[in-house]
Amino acid sequence: MxxxxxxxxxxxxxxxxxxxxxPGGHHEAGWRYPGARPERLLDITxxxxxxxxxxxxxxDAVFFADxxxxxxxxxxxxxxxxxxxxxxxxxxxxTTHIGLIGTASxxxxxxxxxxxxYASLDxxxxxxxxxxxxxxxxxxASANFGLAETPSHxxxxxxxxxxxxxxxxxxxxxxxxxxxxxxxxxxxADDSKIHPIEHVGRHYRVKGALNTPRIPQGRPVYVQxxxxxxxxxxxxxxxxxxxxxHQTVESAKAFYADIKKQAAGLGRNPDHVKxxxxxxxxxxxxxxxxRQLHEAFSDLIQPEYSISQLKQITGxxxxxxxxxxxxxxxxxxxxxxxKLVASxxxxxxxxxxxxxxxxxxLIDRLAGARGHYVVVGTPEKIADEIQHWFESGAxxxxxxxxxxxxxxxxxxxxxxxxxxxxxxxxxxxxxxRTLREHYGLPRPQSQFAEAARATA
Amino acid sequence: MxxxxxxxxxxxxxxxxxxxxxPGGHHEAGWRYPGARPERLLDITxxxxxxxxxxxxxxDAVFFADxxxxxxxxxxxxxxxxxxxxxxxxxxxxTTHIGLIGTASxxxxxxxxxxxxYASLDxxxxxxxxxxxxxxxxxxASANFGLAETPSHxxxxxxxxxxxxxxxxxxxxxxxxxxxxxxxxxxxADDSKIHPIEHVGRHYRVKGALNTPRIPQGRPVYVQxxxxxxxxxxxxxxxxxxxxxHQTVESAKAFYADIKKQAAGLGRNPDHVKxxxxxxxxxxxxxxxxRQLHEAFSDLIQPEYSISQLKQITGxxxxxxxxxxxxxxxxxxxxxxxKLVASxxxxxxxxxxxxxxxxxxLIDRLAGARGHYVVVGTPEKIADEIQHWFESGAxxxxxxxxxxxxxxxxxxxxxxxxxxxxxxxxxxxxxxRTLREHYGLPRPQSQFAEAARATA
Numbered sequence: 001m002x003x004x005x006x007x008x009x010x011x012x013x014x015x016x017x018x019x020x021x022x023p024g025g026h027h028e029a030g031w032r033y034p035g036a037r038p039e040r041l042l043d044i045t046x047x048x049x050x051x052x053x054x055x056x057x058x059x060d061a062v063f064f065a066d067x068x069x070x071x072x073x074x075x076x077x078x079x080x081x082x083x084x085x086x087x088x089x090x091x092x093x094x095t096t097h098i099g100l101i102g103t104a105s106x107x108x109x110x111x112x113x114x115x116x117x118y119a120s121l122d123x124x125x126x127x128x129x130x131x132x133x134x135x136x137x138x139x140x141a142s143a144n145f146g147l148a149e150t151p152s153h154x155x156x157x158x159x160x161x162x163x164x165x166x167x168x169x170x171x172x173x174x175x176x177x178x179x180x181x182x183x184x185x186x187x188x189a190d191d192s193k194i195h196p197i198e199h200v201g202r203h204y205r206v207k208g209a210l211n212t213p214r215i216p217q218g219r220p221v222y223v224q225x226x227x228x229x230x231x232x233x234x235x236x237x238x239x240x241x242x243x244x245x246h247q248t249v250e251s252a253k254a255f256y257a258d259i260k261k262q263a264a265g266l267g268r269n270p271d272h273v274k275x276x277x278x279x280x281x282x283x284x285x286x287x288x289x290x291r292q293l294h295e296a297f298s299d300l301i302q303p304e305y306s307i308s309q310l311k312q313i314t315g316x317x318x319x320x321x322x323x324x325x326x327x328x329x330x331x332x333x334x335x336x337x338x339k340l341v342a343s344x345x346x347x348x349x350x351x352x353x354x355x356x357x358x359x360x361x362l363i364d365r366l367a368g369a370r371g372h373y374v375v376v377g378t379p380e381k382i383a384d385e386i387q388h389w390f391e392s393g394a395x396x397x398x399x400x401x402x403x404x405x406x407x408x409x410x411x412x413x414x415x416x417x418x419x420x421x422x423x424x425x426x427x428x429x430x431x432x433r434t435l436r437e438h439y440g441l442p443r444p445q446s447q448f449a450e451a452a453r454a455t456a
Numbered sequence: 457m458x459x460x461x462x463x464x465x466x467x468x469x470x471x472x473x474x475x476x477x478x479p480g481g482h483h484e485a486g487w488r489y490p491g492a493r494p495e496r497l498l499d500i501t502x503x504x505x506x507x508x509x510x511x512x513x514x515x516d517a518v519f520f521a522d523x524x525x526x527x528x529x530x531x532x533x534x535x536x537x538x539x540x541x542x543x544x545x546x547x548x549x550x551t552t553h554i555g556l557i558g559t560a561s562x563x564x565x566x567x568x569x570x571x572x573x574y575a576s577l578d579x580x581x582x583x584x585x586x587x588x589x590x591x592x593x594x595x596x597a598s599a600n601f602g603l604a605e606t607p608s609h610x611x612x613x614x615x616x617x618x619x620x621x622x623x624x625x626x627x628x629x630x631x632x633x634x635x636x637x638x639x640x641x642x643x644x645a646d647d648s649k650i651h652p653i654e655h656v657g658r659h660y661r662v663k664g665a666l667n668t669p670r671i672p673q674g675r676p677v678y679v680q681x682x683x684x685x686x687x688x689x690x691x692x693x694x695x696x697x698x699x700x701x702h703q704t705v706e707s708a709k710a711f712y713a714d715i716k717k718q719a720a721g722l723g724r725n726p727d728h729v730k731x732x733x734x735x736x737x738x739x740x741x742x743x744x745x746x747r748q749l750h751e752a753f754s755d756l757i758q759p760e761y762s763i764s765q766l767k768q769i770t771g772x773x774x775x776x777x778x779x780x781x782x783x784x785x786x787x788x789x790x791x792x793x794x795k796l797v798a799s800x801x802x803x804x805x806x807x808x809x810x811x812x813x814x815x816x817x818l819i820d821r822l823a824g825a826r827g828h829y830v831v832v833g834t835p836e837k838i839a840d841e842i843q844h845w846f847e848s849g850a851x852x853x854x855x856x857x858x859x860x861x862x863x864x865x866x867x868x869x870x871x872x873x874x875x876x877x878x879x880x881x882x883x884x885x886x887x888x889r890t891l892r893e894h895y896g897l898p899r900p901q902s903q904f905a906e907a908a909r910a911t912a
């Protein structure tokens with residue numbers, strides 16, 4: 001029976017599940033919830049324990065967001081940043097299988113520095129690194145890097161494309177067999193297989209090669225999260241996994257179909273582009289208990305914070321607007337995505353159009369997971385939702401966004417994952433060691449390898 | 457007796473000892489020596505084990521050099537780079553006390569990125585981070601960052617001074633008690649104690665604040681290694697520990713006296729500037745055995761590599777020069793430190809002037825530890841040398857540079873350290889948890905703290 005279910009699982013398309021780690025939890029008041037341990041927010045062992053729990057549940061990866069600025073209102077929420085590369089390196093040392101995805105910006109990093117950091121994470125983790133490629137758009141970040149203004153959307157994506165081109169070449173610059181390390185002959189590296197990349201482009205000039213041998217995965221897994229038109233075509237071209245925010249299965253399906261089609265149009269195998277919406281589960285043993293849990297979080301919301309977040313997403317200031325007053329669609333008519341994250345702005349406008357919420361209802365919706373899909377219910381209901389999205393062409397898996405830690409994730413791991421496993425939708429155990437293997441992605445060949453040159 | 461020696465140790469000035477980790481060992485052929493395990497050169501557990509050995513011997517810190525380019529001839533030597541921040545984060549996870557010093561360049565990093573990486577290393581290690589501040593001078597690095605040419609020496613130091621000013625402000629930008637995290641009141645951070653730094657300078661404009669709370673040590677320990685005039689005055693102003701290369705105790709004493717005097721002249725406590733020359737020990741149970749060990753390494757040298765390194769240090773190409781031919785001082789008369797590391801160039805010229813070596817002898821001298829002090833002898837002899845330098849005003853401690861790993865360090869830890877301990881020169885056990893505590897350095901107050909403002 002165990003064997004049969006294992007075989008069924010192998011035959012069947014498998015979910016991808018990442019644990020998205022955000023200091024204090026994804027609900028903006030998560031750090032205040034009983035048991036959340038805010039005194040451990042800077043304690044690496046707290047995060048190592050979380051990653052070990054995720055690994056015990058056989059999840060694909062842990063994921064850290066990032067941005068090089070203090071953007072959020074820190075007065076009421078645990079919205080500082082944990083630097084992903086260092087944090088993930090320390091987590092790597094405490095785990096053996098789980099993937100390690102960190103965010104870094106193409107706007108504020110030098111390609112050579114970034115390529116080294118991710119190469120090192122992949123070496124020290126034995127092939128578990130993923131890079132979430134972002135094109136950071138906030139003026140606070142630009143002000144930390146001496147930029148008079150934040151580059152335009154198109155400019156940032158043009159820069160990002162060249163950036164990805166450069167770091168890809170750097171990660172390819174040592175062929176797999178360039179490292180010889182033969183103490184008898186004295187040959188350490190075959191330098192005919194180490195290639196200065198000699199990149200000269202519009203934004204970057206990088207001679208290369210990288211100063212470290214090729215990494216276990218060849219390249220880290222390329223992850224992306226932009227949902228604007230530019231973001232989608234960038235993702236379809238480069239991304240191997242896409243994080244995305246959808247409130248409805250219909251919206252997710254449209255996004256899914258669009259990306260897969262664009263990827264196929266570019267000659268890529270659509271199966272090698274995993275679409276992973278966020279999901280924030282509020283789990284109770286009954287529907288009523290789950291609703292109670294969700295309400296307990298709502299009671300901890302501090303509207304002053306929520307309203308500052310709403311302004312950050314939409315550009316519209318609702319201070320002074322009565323909490324019980326309905327939010328009119330008109331309020332957003334002069335706002336626009338010019339200097340905002342386009343997809344996040346649209347998501348809020350869609351909620352207002354669809355649900356005609358009061359200000360209180362709107363901030364409740366966003367407090368849960370900043371616009372990601374919030375599900376409140378029993379483990380079965382949550383598993384049903386996941387299965388429905390997975391089987392109706394809306395998702396290849398999910399970024400799991402617990403409202404708080406550690407119990408908010410432990411509930412998911414102990415209650416929901418076993419149901420998915422029983423249904424044959426999620427692995428019984430790891431079958432590989434690298435993130436590429438977990439995701440079912442090929443290991444890329446170096447573009448400088450002889451075989452690649454011959455077929456070029 | 458044990459108690460008496462402990463008391464004596466407490467009363468007496470204590471040595472600082474760091475383990476300098478360089479892939480494959482400090483001898484350029486170290487990776488070829490029997491037992492060196494070149495197949496583990498990219499295996500993080502190899503380095504974690506080394507750091508644990510250093511911690512078991514109660515050393516102050518492990519140290520990683522760095523540079524953002526493949527500079528050395530990789531064909532014959534294990535001279536790739538391990539990225540220090542990620543590598544040290546993974547080592548932090550495997551240790552509890554030992555300090556973690558990583559090198560990063562002020563020429564090729566953005567201050568906000570660098571400040572975050574070191575802040576994170578300090579958080580995740582519980583206050584063990586040190587930053588070795590370098591002003592990288594190699595054209596290969598500039599070519600990896602799109603710089604048409606490497607900035608001049610003076611320009612690099614001017615930039616470095618502003619850089620240190622900026623990151624110091626960033627590390628000070630959260631006062632110690634800015635983080636409140638009180639779930640009952642809902643106050644996460646007292647934002648009146650978080651200070652945008654509003655830096656506008658010649659090279660950098662950084663608004664700040666940092667996006668993470670203040671670190672355990674306040675600031676990482678500032679380490680520096682430049683020995684030129686600019687380097688010395690920079691070190692006297694900013695450094696809390698200085699790594700330096702000297703072939704003779706006289707040269708080290710002159711350097712020591714100069715730095716301490718300059719530091720005192722700037723109103724600093726000279727005890728808070730630790731002078732740490734490199735020392736590379738070849739240890740045998742008899743003098744003859746030690747010499748044999750050293751010769752075994754010399755036999756593994758590949759002159760083509762050594763000559764390429766000599767060219768890199770001096771700008772002079774000795775290919776074609778007979779190995780048994782004497783190197784004339786004249787060979788360096790047209791060369792100069794303009795585009796080189798000034799102190800390293802001078803060190804080679806001094807050896808040539810003092811010792812009139814053949815080319816073979818010169819490359820033997822440099823192969824051991826790139827110009828650092830090489831000592832060949834019994835454990836007692838090595839302990840005697842260390843004590844002599846320490847007690848004659850040449851050093852506050854040493855950067856220990858094993859010719860190879862792991863046995864090359866294990867010999868030092870098991871044979872030399874106990875002698876130093878018996879003589880009351882080195883700690884029996886850690887008395888603190890942070891690198892500042894190991895080094896006897898004060899924890900700096902934030903320049904933005906009320907007390908600091910009041911006395912300003």
